[in-house]
Amino acid sequence: MKFNVHGGHNFKVQGASGCFSETKEDRNVKNLVIAKLHALGHTVYDCTDEDGATQSKNLVNIVNKCNAHSVDLDISIHFNASNGAGHGVEVLVYSDNSKAKPYAQNICNSIAALGFTNRGVKIRTNLYVLKKTNAPSLLVECCFCDNQGDANLYNAEKMADAIVKGIVGKTVEVKQEVTTVSPTPTAKAKSYLSNGDKGIAVKTMQTMLIAVGYSCGRYGADSSFGTGTTNALKKFQKAYGLTVDGKYGNKSKAKLESVYNAKTTQTTKKSNDDWVNRLNAEIKAQGFSTYPLVKRGAKGNITKLIQERLVSVGFNLKVDGDFGETTEAKVKKFQSNRGLTVDGKVGQKTWEWLISGKSV
Numbered sequence: 001m002k003f004n005v006h007g008g009h010n011f012k013v014q015g016a017s018g019c020f021s022e023t024k025e026d027r028n029v030k031n032l033v034i035a036k037l038h039a040l041g042h043t044v045y046d047c048t049d050e051d052g053a054t055q056s057k058n059l060v061n062i063v064n065k066c067n068a069h070s071v072d073l074d075i076s077i078h079f080n081a082s083n084g085a086g087h088g089v090e091v092l093v094y095s096d097n098s099k100a101k102p103y104a105q106n107i108c109n110s111i112a113a114l115g116f117t118n119r120g121v122k123i124r125t126n127l128y129v130l131k132k133t134n135a136p137s138l139l140v141e142c143c144f145c146d147n148q149g150d151a152n153l154y155n156a157e158k159m160a161d162a163i164v165k166g167i168v169g170k171t172v173e174v175k176q177e178v179t180t181v182s183p184t185p186t187a188k189a190k191s192y193l194s195n196g197d198k199g200i201a202v203k204t205m206q207t208m209l210i211a212v213g214y215s216c217g218r219y220g221a222d223s224s225f226g227t228g229t230t231n232a233l234k235k236f237q238k239a240y241g242l243t244v245d246g247k248y249g250n251k252s253k254a255k256l257e258s259v260y261n262a263k264t265t266q267t268t269k270k271s272n273d274d275w276v277n278r279l280n281a282e283i284k285a286q287g288f289s290t291y292p293l294v295k296r297g298a299k300g301n302i303t304k305l306i307q308e309r310l311v312s313v314g315f316n317l318k319v320d321g322d323f324g325e326t327t328e329a330k331v332k333k334f335q336s337n338r339g340l341t342v343d344g345k346v347g348q349k350t351w352e353w354l355i356s357g358k359s360v
Contacts, residue, residue, distance in 0.1 A: 006047040016081030018146020032160030074137035083314040088117025100136035107166030192249035
């Protein structure tokens with residue numbers, strides 16, 4: 001078979017970031033996918049763009065490269081993000097009738113087998129690459145680069161294996177240099193983090209410790225494993241029956257991640273329930289029997305609640321209760337990201353998404 005494969009975005013127009021960089025890791029996965037497909041005897045063209053200085057130019061360059069070849073399938077590799085709340089794998093295709101859809105479902109299932117939530121195949125008619133490429137195309141959102149749980153599961157080699165297996169039914173080991181950004185890297189000489197270590201792994205640990213109630217000292221999550229962090233970790237270890245040594249090894253890491261994920265899930269649900277309760281109370285107070293159509297020009301508490309929800313799922317928006325041009329634009333973006341009719345009005349389908357509390 002013949003394939004086009006590319007990593008999304010570039011280092012001039014970077015993608016998402018959080019626990020790791022989408023731009024860096026989609027290239028690591030892309031390189032491995034290409035190497036593995038080559039090793040299995042397939043023809044593969046790398047259509048990644050490194051030159052486009054704007055998002056528009058980046059997309060145009062990618063599509064031009066893809067359409068320069070006659071292939072069976074275009075494969076776009078990305079990582080998702082949603083303010084830390086979303087998690088799992090999804091694969092996007094242009095239409096339900098796309099010849100890429102069976103491959104997309106296979107990839108979803110293959111990546112989900114690694115432990116990621118299977119968000120399934122989604123139809124997206126507004127994405128430039130899916131819309132403009134000549135061959136059947138799919139866009140893999142491997143996982144969420146700003147979700148700690150997904151970051152802990154992520155491994156470039158395993159992700160590439162899952163994608164290749166989803167496409168051609170099998171994979172192969174290859175020698176391929178990658179610069180993997182591990183969410184919890186450790187020093188080369190040891191298998192744990194301890195006093196004196198620095199870096200993103202330390203910051204990730206500190207962030208989780210603080211979130212579950214253990215202060216790391218006056219400097220907070222500063223990426224530096226000092227006395228404050230050591231004391232916080234020891235308190236955590238004692239509270240959960242672990243060896244109290246101030247070292248962040250596999251057992252401490254697993255327990256902290258478990259406690260953090262449980263708290264995050266509980267907090268998110270509580271926050272969503274509170275928002276829905278306040279919304280329902282406001283709907284009742286204003287005499288509506290169902291959720292009203294809200295559009296540009298509306299003002300008041302219902303609009304304010306809509307704005308709150310948009311902010312909670314990652315939009316930068318002033319919560320002032322005024323449904324003006326900016327709010328309308330954010331609603332359109334919200335709708336576009338979820339495959340809804342893009343009209344800037346909060347109607348039944350948009351209300352359903354808002355009420356669900358889902359980031360994507």
